[in-house]
Amino acid sequence: MVTLDGPRIAPKSGTAKQLVVFLHGRGANGDDLIELGYQWQGLLPDAAFAAPNAPNSCEGAPMGKEWFPLTLRDPTEFWRGVQSAAPALGAYLDAELARYGLDDTKLALVGFSQGTMMALHMGLRRPVAPAGILGFSGLLVLDSDKGPDSLKAEAKGKPPILLTHGDRDEVLPIDMFFFSKEALAAAEIPCQWHISMGVGHGIDGGALQHGGLFLTQSFGLPYPQ
Numbered sequence: 001m002v003t004l005d006g007p008r009i010a011p012k013s014g015t016a017k018q019l020v021v022f023l024h025g026r027g028a029n030g031d032d033l034i035e036l037g038y039q040w041q042g043l044l045p046d047a048a049f050a051a052p053n054a055p056n057s058c059e060g061a062p063m064g065k066e067w068f069p070l071t072l073r074d075p076t077e078f079w080r081g082v083q084s085a086a087p088a089l090g091a092y093l094d095a096e097l098a099r100y101g102l103d104d105t106k107l108a109l110v111g112f113s114q115g116t117m118m119a120l121h122m123g124l125r126r127p128v129a130p131a132g133i134l135g136f137s138g139l140l141v142l143d144s145d146k147g148p149d150s151l152k153a154e155a156k157g158k159p160p161i162l163l164t165h166g167d168r169d170e171v172l173p174i175d176m177f178f179f180s181k182e183a184l185a186a187a188e189i190p191c192q193w194h195i196s197m198g199v200g201h202g203i204d205g206g207a208l209q210h211g212g213l214f215l216t217q218s219f220g221l222p223y224p225q
Helices: 031-040 077-100 114-123 148-154 174-186 205-218
Strands: 018-023 047-050 056-058 061-066 107-112 132-136 161-166 192-196
Touching: 018 031, 018 077, 018 114, 031 047, 031 107, 031 205, 077 114, 107 114, 107 205, 114 132, 114 161, 132 205, 148 174, 161 174, 161 205, 174 192, 192 205
Parallel strands: 018 047, 018 107, 107 132, 132 161, 161 192
Antiparallel strands: 056 061
């Protein structure tokens, strides 16, 4: 099994009381999202931030990584992909929590695109539910040929979830956002959501603000004044 690693940001306060793990999209790497940690440090001064590089090299992106390969020709490849990447990511999360002496109740997963697929897959199946799952421009992956009932049976808990999506997303169309939201609801897992109008496959200021406030809420911190 591949051992994951990537950039980190130490907590602004000097003492880690929470851990936020960023899971990047296909063709990027840990450096792509770790900078968001600096933007959220004012809201989360006690949070450590980490952004592992995905385990596989991405064809066509010399410095990029992917959690699993995608051809978009096989409808089962999403499910096989999240399953294949899960063990290495689970080991990474365990190691990072141990690094700071924290448990899953102090963990938040933040994903973008393919990273959101991993965040939802892992976060809903951890033995102890994380404090929150924040997914930008992604998709909830269900077991091949099965519906939300399969997720309902596999989910270990119902952590707070926020999904955001651009209504002009050209990579993962907004239909995937509606599918994910409705599938979670069918599995009796509620989620908050935010649609960024006029935004493509990316994270705008509104989504970033909503995300930071969601993490503050998920960790039980005072609402910023």
